Amino acid sequence: TYQETPDATGDIAVNEKALSPRRGGPKNLPIAEVLVDDEDSDTMKEQKEKPKLVILGTGWGSVAMLKELVPGDYHVTVVSPTNYFLFTPMLPSATVGTLEFRSLTEPIRRIVNRVRGHFLQAEAVDVEFTEKLVEVKAVDAHGQEQHFYLPYDKLIVGVGSTTNAHGVKGLENCNFLKSIEDARLIKQKILHNMELACLPTTSDEERRRLLSFVISGGGPTGVEFAAELYDMLNEDLLHSFPRILRNEVSVHVIQSRGHILNTYDEALSVYAEKRFEHDQVEVLTNARVKEVKPDRILFSQMEDGKSVTKELPMGFCLWSTGVAQTELSQKIAKKLGDFQTNRHALETDTHLRLLGAPLGDVYAIGDCSTVQNNIADHLTTFLRGIAFEKGKDPDKVHLTFQEWRNVAHTVRRRFPQAAAHLKRVDKLFEEYDKDKSGTLDFGEIHELLVQIDSKLTSLPATAQRANQQGQYLGRKFNKIAAAIPGFRANEVDFGDLDEAVYKAFEYHHLGSLAYIGNAAVFDFNGLNFSGGLMAVYLWRSIYFAQSVSIRTRLLLAMDWTKRALFGRDLMSE
Ligand code: FAD
Structure with missing residues (x-):
C-alpha cells in the first residue's frame, strides 16, 4: 500500500502514506504528519490522537526512557542513525575478541515496539522551536539525501556526544x-x-x-x-x-x-x-x-x-x-542564544527542560546535556532548614569543621564532580576561620558554595547519568499522562505541568x-x-x-x- 509518488511540487518523491502533501516550516519541506503502521486498527486510530513524543537518539538516555514509558500514552517516534542500543561499558572487551559485537547490542525496534512506537533510521539536523518541527535527514535507496519535518508536542534530545579533536592534526x-x-x-x-x-x-x-x-x-x-x-x-x-x-x-x-x-x-x-x-x-x-x-x-x-x-x-x-558537542547540539545552542552559555553541552533546568525552548516542549538528557546545578542555592536551603529545626536565626548559623564535613559529604554524594573542589574548600575553611573560633558563619559558607558552583560545568558524561535521566523522564511523562483525564494532544497545554506532577531530577552517584x-x-x-x-x-x-x-x-x-x-x-x- 506504500507508494512512491511525486509530492505536491513534483521535485522529490515522497511516501504518500507517511508524508502528507503538506509542506511547511521555514524551509518549506514536506511534513511527516503522523506515522502509523496500520491506520485502520483501533490502537493506531487512538494513537493518532495522542501527543506526539519525538525522541532523538537510541543511546542510554533514550532507551532508559523508552523502557519506563507506559505503552499507548504517547504517539512515540524515535529518530536515530543507529538502529540498535549499544552497551558501551563493555565495548573495550569487544575490540579484543573477549566479547562478540552482537552481545553488546539490542535491536532498537524491539524496545520501540513495546510502546507501540515508530523508528526512523535517520538523523535530526535542526529544530524549529516555534513551529514544533524537527528537521530530519534520511538517505534514500538511491543514496540521495532527503529532508523532511517531523512535528512534535514533546521532544527529547538524547543525541550523545562526539569525539573531541582538541585541534590536533592527523x-x-x-x-x-x-x-x-x-x-x-x-x-x-x-x-x-x-x-x-x-x-x-x-x-x-x-x-x-x-x-x-x-x-x-x-x-x-x-x-x-x-x-x-x-x-x-x-x-x-x-x-x-x-x-x-x-x-x-x-x-x-x-x-x-x-x-x-x-x-x-x-x-x-x-x-x-x-x-x-x-x-x-x-x-x-x-x-x-x-x-x-x-x-x-x-x-x-x-x-x-x-x-x-x-x-x-x-x-x-x-x-x-x-567528548565534544554534536553538530545538532551546537546548532540548537546557537539558536537559543543567551539561554545557552555552556560550550560543552546543552543546558537544562533541574526538570531537564532545555533552557530557552518554550517551557515544557523540549528536554535534553545524557551526554549532550548538562543540568544547571545551583549547588549554592540547594545547600543554602538545606542549611537554613537545619537552622530552622534548631530554632536559630538562619543568618547567624555557625558550622564547626565537623558539621561542615557532614554537609560536604551530602554535596559529594549528590554532586560527585564537586569532590575535588570540596577538598579545596576544606583548606579554605581554615583560611576563612580568621577569628580562630573553629566555625564558619552562614554567609561565608554560602560564598564558598558559590565558588564551587562557578567551577562546576556539568555532571559526568556517563551511562549512569544518562540512564537515570532517561528513567526520570519516562516516569514523569507517565505521571503527566495520568494527571490529565482523556489525555489528548490538542487539549493539553503542557506549560509547567512538570513541576506540578513530579520532583526535580536528582542524580545519585x-x-x-x-x-x-x-x-x-x-x-x-x-x-x-x-x-x-x-x-x-x-x-x-x-x-x-x-x-x-x-x-x-x-x-x-x-x-x-x-x-x-x-x-x-x-x-x-
Ligand atoms: P549515547 O549512548 O552516545 O547515544 C546517542 C545516540 O544518539 C546514538 O544512538 C546516536 O546514534 C544518536 N544520534 C547522534 N546524533 C544524532 C542525531 N543528529 N539525530 C538523531 N540521533 C542521533 N559510562 C559509564 O557510566 N560507565 C562505563 O563503564 C562507561 N564506559 C564507556 C566505554 C566506552 C568505550 C564509551 C565510548 C563510553 C563509556 N561510557 C561509560 C560513557 C557512556 O557510554 C555515555 O555516557 C552514554 O552512552 C551516554 O548516553 P547518551 O544516551 O547520552 O548518548
Whole structure:
C-alpha cells in the first residue's frame, strides 16, 4: 500500500502514506504528519490522537526512557542513525575478541515496539522551536539525501556526544572507540599489524613500530582499552603468533594530566599506574599530543620545567581524549542564544527542560546535556532548614569543621564532580576561620558554595547519568499522562505541568569503576577499593541487568564461557 509518488511540487518523491502533501516550516519541506503502521486498527486510530513524543537518539538516555514509558500514552517516534542500543561499558572487551559485537547490542525496534512506537533510521539536523518541527535527514535507496519535518508536542534530545579533536592534526591516522563499527576497525587493525609483523619481509624496526600501540587519553575508556589490549597480547596473541617476542610489543598511554583516571580518587589513580608499570604498560603523564602522523605520534612533555617535543613510532593510535558537542547540539545552542552559555553541552533546568525552548516542549538528557546545578542555592536551603529545626536565626548559623564535613559529604554524594573542589574548600575553611573560633558563619559558607558552583560545568558524561535521566523522564511523562483525564494532544497545554506532577531530577552517584587488567578500581563517593576480575563483572552485570535484554545476557554468558574454554576470538570480522 506504500507508494512512491511525486509530492505536491513534483521535485522529490515522497511516501504518500507517511508524508502528507503538506509542506511547511521555514524551509518549506514536506511534513511527516503522523506515522502509523496500520491506520485502520483501533490502537493506531487512538494513537493518532495522542501527543506526539519525538525522541532523538537510541543511546542510554533514550532507551532508559523508552523502557519506563507506559505503552499507548504517547504517539512515540524515535529518530536515530543507529538502529540498535549499544552497551558501551563493555565495548573495550569487544575490540579484543573477549566479547562478540552482537552481545553488546539490542535491536532498537524491539524496545520501540513495546510502546507501540515508530523508528526512523535517520538523523535530526535542526529544530524549529516555534513551529514544533524537527528537521530530519534520511538517505534514500538511491543514496540521495532527503529532508523532511517531523512535528512534535514533546521532544527529547538524547543525541550523545562526539569525539573531541582538541585541534590536533592527523586524527585520520587514529582509531576511535564509540561505536560497534569503531570496535570492529580496532580489532581488524590490531590483527593486521600482528600479521604484518610476522612477514619475513618486515624489518626488525618496522616490526617494533607495527607492534607499538599508543592510547592518547588516560580517562576510563583509554585505560580500559589499554588493559584489555594488554590482556589479549599476553593471554592469546603471543601464543597464536609465536614469531613475535613479548619485548617487541609495547603499549603506551599518553595523558595530559599528572595522573591517569584523574577524575577518580588519587589513591586509585596511583594504584592503576603501579599496576600498569608492573604490566609494562608505559604511562606518559603531563604529555600533550601535538600531531599524529601515519607512523609516529608527536607530543610535548614537561621536563625540568621545560616543554620538550618527543616522538613515538607507532602502528596503532587510539584517540580517546574526551567528548565534544554534536553538530545538532551546537546548532540548537546557537539558536537559543543567551539561554545557552555552556560550550560543552546543552543546558537544562533541574526538570531537564532545555533552557530557552518554550517551557515544557523540549528536554535534553545524557551526554549532550548538562543540568544547571545551583549547588549554592540547594545547600543554602538545606542549611537554613537545619537552622530552622534548631530554632536559630538562619543568618547567624555557625558550622564547626565537623558539621561542615557532614554537609560536604551530602554535596559529594549528590554532586560527585564537586569532590575535588570540596577538598579545596576544606583548606579554605581554615583560611576563612580568621577569628580562630573553629566555625564558619552562614554567609561565608554560602560564598564558598558559590565558588564551587562557578567551577562546576556539568555532571559526568556517563551511562549512569544518562540512564537515570532517561528513567526520570519516562516516569514523569507517565505521571503527566495520568494527571490529565482523556489525555489528548490538542487539549493539553503542557506549560509547567512538570513541576506540578513530579520532583526535580536528582542524580545519585553509584560510584565509578575502571577495569585495569584482571583487576578493577572502584570509587564510591570517596570510599575506594580495588578488586579482582569477578568483582569487575559483578559490577557490570548490575548495569547489564538493568539495561539489556535476556537475549543479550545469554549471549554474554556464552561469550565468557567460550573465552574460558577456547581463548579469545582472533578473527578479523
Ligand atoms: P549515547 O549512548 O552516545 O547515544 C546517542 C545516540 O544518539 C546514538 O544512538 C546516536 O546514534 C544518536 N544520534 C547522534 N546524533 C544524532 C542525531 N543528529 N539525530 C538523531 N540521533 C542521533 N559510562 C559509564 O557510566 N560507565 C562505563 O563503564 C562507561 N564506559 C564507556 C566505554 C566506552 C568505550 C564509551 C565510548 C563510553 C563509556 N561510557 C561509560 C560513557 C557512556 O557510554 C555515555 O555516557 C552514554 O552512552 C551516554 O548516553 P547518551 O544516551 O547520552 O548518548
